[in-house]
Amino acid sequence: MENLLIVDDNEDVLTQLKWGLASESYTLHLATRVDEALDIFRKFSPGVVTLDLGLPPHADTSEEGFRGLAEMLKINPATKVVVVTGNDERENALQAIKLGAFDFFRKPIDLDELRVIIRRAIQLHAIERENTEQKGAAEAAAMGNYGIVGACPAMRGVLNLIGKVAASDVPILVSGESGTGKELVARAIHAGSLRRKGPMVCINCGAIPENLIESELFGHEKGAFTGAVSMVQGKVEYASGGTLFLDEIGELPVNLQVKLLRFLQEMVIQRVGGRKDIPVNVRIVAATNIDIAAAIAAGTFREDLYYRIGVVNIHLPPLREREGDVRLLADYFLGRIASELGKNVTGFSPDALAGLETYAWPGNIRELENKLRRAVLLTDSNLVTADVLGFEAGSGQEGGFSLGEHTLKEARAMVERKMIAAALAKYDGNIVKASEALGISRPTMYDLIKKHGIEN
Ligand SMILES: Nc1ncnc2c1ncn2[C@@H]1O[C@H](COP(=O)(O)OP(=O)(O)OP(=O)(O)O)[C@@H](O)[C@H]1O
Ligand SMILES: [Mg+2]
Structure with a gap:
């Protein structure tokens, strides 16, 4: 009082x-x-x-x-x-x-x-x-954790695990939905390792055209193919003495998975068009936002490669499952963004807080950061309100989706979560009735409740 x-x-x-x-x-x-x-x-x-x-x-x-x-x-x-x-x-x-x-x-x-x-x-x-x-x-939550903010049990587990494995050279697979902080964790692992003074080289396996990935990874000799006018070192070689971050490893074409596996087993590479074995000393951190187990079952990801890169798996839960962390992250970002933009925005109105807590965050932490940046930019007050965040006042739920801000996948996830929560609310948590109303089976309903972290 x-x-x-x-x-x-x-x-x-x-x-x-x-x-x-x-x-x-x-x-x-x-x-x-x-x-x-x-x-x-x-x-x-x-x-x-x-x-x-x-x-x-x-x-x-x-x-x-x-x-x-x-x-x-x-x-x-x-x-x-x-x-x-x-x-x-x-x-x-x-x-x-x-x-x-x-x-x-x-x-x-x-x-x-x-x-x-x-x-x-x-x-x-x-x-x-x-x-x-x-x-x-x-x-306080960000300090000493390489800028990783999180206090919920799952994130404390993640931080703890990073502390335990960073200094060793074991390969690590970081998994989690888009925007959950996989790259941030990879950087924390590098920064916490003995290789911290060496380079951290990032390769986005999903963003390089398939025919270029091999030379991007392993380099090529002069004359290896048309246009190869000089020898070029690959990213793996660049990473020697440091950490190689293989982002979106699940997107790597199967034939390259074989080559990557061979490299991981021998720790030597051959440049495209070359014969010489070049030893490299790198630590591998890979990230994926797809379910690797499902990809293995579907035959698009090699199990033997998975055993190599996934010795330790750090899973980042979606933001909606990190109880209490939304507030912590929102305050952290608000402080940073306000000082960066030189605006005197000091906190959140109660309706903004309610919105932050109930929103499903399909784009996870990246979406939270982007929403806050826009809100701080737009606001004329020193408190961020629900409407500058784009939440309907009072309801705390997002009205629509916009191109550029949401992918189709995110929009689908948002609608899915909304419908499931609404059905459960309408039928007082009765799974049978709620799943009937949604036209899905009971096991699917359970899966979706789990997927979206809905309390029931
Ligand atoms: N726990 C956290 N504390 C502070 N900042 C975070 C946290 N998690 C993520 N971020 C920030 O959110 C943004 C997105 O994180 P990051 O790029 O690491 O996600 P990602 O999982 O690699 O996403 P994608 O799958 O889309 O590549 C970054 O600006 C990152 O610094
Ligand atoms: Mg990333």
């Missing part, structure tokens, strides 16, 4: 306020002098103070009041001080605001009006305080 401190030298006023505000939901403290008020202030750190400016020993001037205001704001600048002035003290009231008072209020006191002002001040103070606390927690 918030603390409210009332400072007034008039006992009648104190009694009136004490009774008038008794039913409100905060703890009330009363003082008649500045020094007494400051003692209470230090002890209870009230979020809101109402401060009469004319206090003894100079009750006819506002000197003591201004001293009290300055002292309190010095001790805790976040305090909302509402200054109470006589009817004809407009100048003083404005001066107080300039010095950092939250608002002013003229005597004689209208209780209803004062209640509204105090409620607003308390609410704002509570939001601001929560925001600073969260920010502190987010910064």
